[in-house]
Amino acid sequence: MEQFISLTLGGVVNGSVYAAFALALVLIWRSTRIVNFAQGSMAAATTFIAVAVIDAGGSYWLALVVALLSGLVMGALIERVVIRPVEGGPELNAVIVTLGLFVAIQGIVALVAGVDERAFVPPFSTVGYEVREGFTLLSLSRNSIWTVGAVLVTMLALIALFRFTRLGLAMRASAFGQEVARLLGVRVGRMLTLGWALAAAVGALAGMLIAGDVSFIGPTFMDTLIVFGFVAAVLGGLDSPIGAVVGGLLLGLALNYVRGYLDDSLLGMAALVILVVVLLVRPGGLFSTTAARRA
C-alpha cells in the first residue's frame, strides 16, 4: 500500500511535467495544425539560457522569467521566419521543418554550451515529506508540489485565455477556420505567431520543471519528453488544454506503475504501447466529443 501511494504521487508529479509539455504541443496544434517536434530542443535552449542567468548570479525566479520570455521570443521568431512559409502547405513539409529545427537547435545548444551534462539546482527541497516515523513519501517533496502547482496554474490561465477573452476567441477562430476568420476581421497571422509564442513559453516552463525534477541538464535532456509529451497530447485529443493535462497525468500514473511494479527499462515501450492502443481504439483521444473541445 505504501508503495502504491508513493508510486501514485510520483506519477502525478511526473504526469504534470508531461502535461506541461503536452500543453505546448496542443497550443501549436490548435493554432497551426502542426506537431512541433522541435519543442524539446527549444525548451532545452531556454533552460540553458536560464542556467546562464543563474551562473551570472541571478536567482532561480529571475532565471525562470528570463526562460519564459526567451521562449515567447523564440516561438514568435520561429513561427514568423521558419514556419510561416510552410503553413497551409502539405503537412509533411511542416513536420520535416520542425524535425530540422529539432536537430538544428540541439546542435546550436551543444555548440554554445557544450555536450556535457551539468547539475541543475531546483528551487525547493527535493527531500520527500516524512508522513510518520519510518515512512517517507520519497516522491512528494516541496519541489514536486511546486511542479504540479505551476502546471495547474498554467493550464487554468490558458483555459481562461481561450474561454473568456476576446483574444482567445480570435485565436480559436483562427484555429478552426483561417479563411473565415480573416473575412471576419481577425488578424490571423498575428494569432498564429502568438500561438507559437505561448507554446514556446509553456515549453520553457516544462524545461525548467523537468530540469529541477531530474536535477541535471544537457542538450538532449528533453528528448525522452518529446515521446511522453506527444503520447499525453494524443491521449487528450491534441486539441484541448484540459485533455493535455488529463492525458499527461494519466500517462504519468501509468508509467510510474510500470516503473514500480515492472521495470524501469520498459518505460519507453509502455508509452508507445499506450500511444498505439489509443490510436487504435480512440483515435480522437480519450475525450473525443464536442464537450472536450470546449476549452
Next chain:
Amino acid sequence: MAEAPLDRTTPPPDRAPTARLEMTDISVAFGGVTALEAVSLTVEPGQVHGLIGPNGAGKTTMFNVACGLVRPSSGRIAWKGSELRRLRPAQLTRLGIARTLQGVGLFAGMTVLENVMVGAHRHARSGFLSALFAIPTADKDEERLRERAMTALAELDATAYAERYPGSLPYPVQKRVALARALVAEPDLLLLDEPASGLSEDEMHELGELIRTLSARMSVLLVEHHMDLVMRVCDRITVLDSGKPIAVGTPEEIRANPAVTEAYLGDDVDVAAHTTEFGSTRSETAPTGTEGASA
C-alpha cells in the same frame, strides 16, 4: 420601419446607409481563361442589388472580387467614394463590409454564441495588449461583445441555440447563425452568397422579409440561384452570362428582357415561369420580422 422584434437592433441614426459600392470595368482572368470581362456593377446605398446568371456566368467571381478574395486583372472598385486599391479580406470588416459564405463556414469547435462574437470582433475597444494583460477593461469588452452577439442572435430568432455547437444544429439554423455572425458587425454593406441554398419555401420567404428589413440600414449585394427570391427582394439586378453583363435593371425590366430569358434557356431555371407569380409582391409595407421563423 422595423417592427417589434427588430427594434432592439436598430442602429443609431448616424449609421444610416450612405455607402455606395462601385465596381467599374472589372475583368478577371484565371491563367488565360477569362472569367469576367469588363463587368460594372453599382450597389446604391440602402438598396438590395441582385447578381444572377446561369451556372458558370461569373457571379461568384464577381462576388469574390467585391470582398477582396479575387484580385481583378483590371478595373476599379470604389467604396464610400474612395478607391480600394489592394482590398484584402482582413480589411473588410474595418471598411464596414460583411459577407456570408456559400456554405456556412461556422467554427465547429465554438458555440453559436462564440461564433457570433467573433463576428463582432472589430467593435471591441480594448487593444491587443490590453486584452492580454489588463483583465478589467477586457472584461467589460467581453461583456459588450456578448451582448451584441445575443442581440444579433435574437434578430435571427436563434437565441435558443446560443450554447449549442454548430454541428448539432439543422442546416437552416446554421445558416441563420452565419447570417447573425455577419450582421453583428453592423456592416454598411452585406454580401450574401447563395443565402437561400438548402432552405425550405417558408424559410426562404422569411429570409426575403429579413433582407428587405436589413436594407433599411445597409446595402446588400445578393448572389442567388432562386429567381423568385431575387425578384422579390432586389431593387436592382445585374445579369451575367459567360463573364459578361447582359442586363441591368429593376426586376420588372429584367423579367421583360429577352436576352435574359435566352441566357437561361437550357438551364433548368426559367425566368418567366419563376417570376410571374411573384409579379408585384415586393413588399413596400413594413416587414413582419422573423418572429415566426421555424426552430
